[in-house]
Amino acid sequence: MEKRIILLPGDGIGKEILEAAVKVLHVVEEKFNHRFVYETHAIGGNAIDRFGVPLTDETVNACKNADAVLLGAVGGPKWDNVPADIRPEKGLLKIRKELGLFANLRPIKAFASLLHASPLKEHIIKDSDILIVRELTSGIYFGKPSERRENGKVVVDTLYYERYEIERIVDKAFQFARMRKKKLTSVDKANVLESSRVWREIVNEKSSLYPDVEVEHLLVDAASMKLITNPSQFDVLVTENMFGDILSDEASVLTGSLGMLPSASIRSDQFGLYEPIHGSAPDIAGKGMANPIGMILSAALMLRFSFVMEEEASAIEAAVNETLSDGYHTADLQIENGTKLSTNEITEVITEKL
Amino acid sequence: MEKRIILLPGDGIGKEILEAAVKVLHVVEEKFNHRFVYETHAIGGNAIDRFGVPLTDETVNACKNADAVLLGAVGGPKWDNVPADIRPEKGLLKIRKELGLFANLRPIKAFASLLHASPLKEHIIKDSDILIVRELTSGIYFGKPSERRENGKVVVDTLYYERYEIERIVDKAFQFARMRKKKLTSVDKANVLESSRVWREIVNEKSSLYPDVEVEHLLVDAASMKLITNPSQFDVLVTENMFGDILSDEASVLTGSLGMLPSASIRSDQFGLYEPIHGSAPDIAGKGMANPIGMILSAALMLRFSFVMEEEASAIEAAVNETLSDGYHTADLQIENGTKLSTNEITEVITEKL
Ligand SMILES: CC(C)[C@H](C(=O)O)[C@@H](O)C(=O)O
Ligand SMILES: CC(C)[C@H](C(=O)O)[C@@H](O)C(=O)O
DSSP states (O other): EEEEEEEEEETTTHHHHHHHHHHHHHHHHHHTOOOEEEEEOOOOOOHHHHHHHHHHHHHHHHHHTTTEEEEEOOOOGGTSSOOOGHHHHHHHHHHHHHTTTEEEEEEEEEGGGGGGGBBBBBHTTTOOOOEEEESSSSSGGSSOOOOEEEGEEEEEOOOOEHHHHHHHHHHHHHHHHTTTSSEEEEOTTTTTHHHHHHHHHHHHHHHHTTTTSSEEEEEEEHHHHHHHHHHHGOEEEEEOHHHHHHHHHGGGTTTOOOOGGEEEESSSSSSSSEESSSOGGGTTTTTTOOOOOOHHHHHHHHHHSSSSOHHHHHHHHHHHHHHTTEEEETTSOOTTOOOEHHHHHHHHHHHHHH | OOEEEEEEEEEEEHHHHHHHHHHHHHHHHHHTTTTEEEEEEOOOHHHHHHHHHSSSSHHHHHHTTTSSEEEOOOGGGGTTSSGGSSSHHHHHHHHHHHTOOOOOEEEEEEEGGGGGSSSOOOHHHTTTTTEEEEOSGGGGGSSSEEEEGGGGGGEEEEEEEEHHHHEEEEEEEHEEEEEEEESEEEEEEETTTTTHHHHHHHEEEEEEETTEEEEEEEEEEHHHHHHHOGGGOOSSEEEOOOHHHHHHHHHHHTOOOGGGGGGEEOOSSSSSEEEEOOOOGGGGGGOOOOOOOHHHHHHHHHHTSSSHHHHHHHHHHHHHHHHHHTTEEEEOOTTTTOEEEEHHHHHHHHHHHH
C-alpha cells in the first residue's frame, strides 16, 4: 500500500528520534511490501527561526494532503522570550485545531521488563493497562477571549465547550472501551464546573448506546489519586483537554519511562498525527543519547490507527519489547545489568529484531 | 488563653472525627491551661435537610465571630440529586469565600512508621516534605458566569483572577518558604493560559522581595509527574485553585494515608478554618471505624496558625506519631503486625500519650 507521511521533526531531539522512527518504517516497508512517501516540514521553534511563525500554511496544507503526520517535539529555551502568540507550542496547538484532531489517545502500560524502573511499587502497577482519551481541540485551551482587562488588573481565561465537541469525544471513548475491557471512567469536576455537569450528562446519555460498557464517573481530584493508588481500576479514561493534559502526564509515571510513551491524535476518519508524549529535551539534543522508543511506538500507532496495518504495528511493538527484555536501553533509564546504547544503536537493535 | 472555636461536623464521618479532635483539645486545655469555648453549627447536607441550603447566614456569622473553625467533611449520595446551586459542596465553597480564606495549606509528609503504606517506593518518598499552598477563593471556582448558552448548545466556565488575589497568595507562599527550606515552586500552565502568564509575572516580581528564596516555575503537567517521580525536589509549592485541588490530592499518595492528612485555610490575620483533606466517607459513617487523625492533626494546625500555640501543636503531632510508631491504626490502613483500633480507641491512645 502507498501512504503519504508528513514528517515534522520540530526542535531539540525531535530530528534524531524521527530519523530513528523512519529507519524502522523503512524496514516495515520492505518486509510487508508497502511504499511510504515522506515529506519533511517545519513546526515550532525552527519554523519561528525560518518564517517568523511556529506554523505556516504550507505545513498545514501539506498535512491536509497526507495520510498521516509524525511529529517529534517542539520548543526549547531558545524561544523563551518570543511573544506568547507565536511561541513554539502555539504551532502544536494550531496544527491540532486546523487538522481537527479532537481525540488524543495515550496508552499507558508498563513494560514487563521495566517494572522496576517505576517509582511505584510493582504490585501496584503490574496489572495496569490504561487508555487515556483526552479531548484535544477545545476547552480552556481554545476558549477565546483569554485576556487582560482593566489595565491588567484582571485576567480571564474561558473554558468553552460545544455539546457536539463533548459528544464526539465521548463516543470515541465508548468505542475504544468496547474494543478493550469495556469499562469507561469519565473524569470531570461536576461539583464545581458547569461544563463538567454537561460533560457528565452527555456521558450518561451516550451510555444507553453502549449498554455493554460499564461507566464510572470520577472527580478529577479523586482520579489524580486513584491513578497512583489503584491504577488497575482503569480501562479507558475519558476527560476534557486540561484535565487530560495533567492526568496523562501523571499516569506516565506508572511506566517509569516517559521516553517510551507514544500518543495518537485522531479524528473521525483515518487521518492522524502521532507524537511521543515527552518534550524536545534541548539539553541532550544532538548528542545521540535520546530515547527513540516513544517516537517509534508512535509510528506503530500510526500504522494501527491510520493505515489499519495491525500486523505491522504489532511487529514493531514486539521488536521494542524484545529489545527491552534483552536489557538494551538508552541513557534516560538506569538499569542494573543492562546495556546502555545510543539512539542509533538501539534503533539498529530494534530494526534487526523486526 | 480563651479561644472561641466553631465546630462544623458536616456529614458522614464528620461528626465522629470532630468529636475525637475535641477530646484531644480537651486534654490540651487541661495540660496547658487554656480555655476553648465550642459552638456547633450546621453545614453541607445536614444544613440542606434542616434549612434547605448548605450554609446559613447564622453559621457564617458564628464563624465570623470566632477565633477559628474546625470542619469535618460535607456531602454524600443522599444529596446527589439536589439542584447544583445548593449542593453540600456549595456550602464549603461559600464559607471559604465568605470568610476570605484565600490560602489553603496542605502539608504533605510521609509518616516515618508508615512508609510501607505508600504505593510509592520507599527511596522515592523518604525525604519528601512538601507544603502545598493553594489559592482557595478565586479562579475557575468562582469566576461567574458559569452558564449554558444558546439553548444548551454551549457551556462556559470562566477562570477569573484579579492581580491582588494572585499577589497575596504568592506572598504567603514566599513567607512559608522562608520559614522552611527556602525553595518555592510555582505551578502554572503559562504555555497555554493568560492567567498563568500573569501568575508567573507576579511570582517573578515578588521574588525580588524574597532574595533568599529560590524560585522555580513548573508547568502543571510536568508538576503532576515530578510530584511522583521526584517529590523531594519540592519544598513549598504554590498554585491556583483548580491546579491546587488536583495536585494536593495527588500528592497525598506520597503518604499512603489520606485519612491522616490535615489542611488549614487561612487569610492575612490569624483566623482560620481547619479540616482533614479526606471526604465524608458516608459508607463507613456511624460505624466507629473512621480514622480521626486527619481531623486531629487539623486541630493541631489550628493551634499553630490561629492560636500561635506551637508547643501545644507539636505535642499533638508527637502523640500521633508515637501512636503510629507503636503500630496502632484504624481500618483504612493495612499494617502487618499492627493493632487495629476503633475511632474511639485510637483517640484514647493519642490522648493518653499527650
Ligand atoms: C506543549 C503543550 C501546549 C501541550 C499541551 O498542553 O497540550 C503538551 O503539554 C501536550 O500535552 O502535548
Ligand atoms: C468538595 C470540593 C468542592 C472541594 C474542592 O474542590 O475545593 C474539595 O475537593 C477540596 O479540595 O476541598
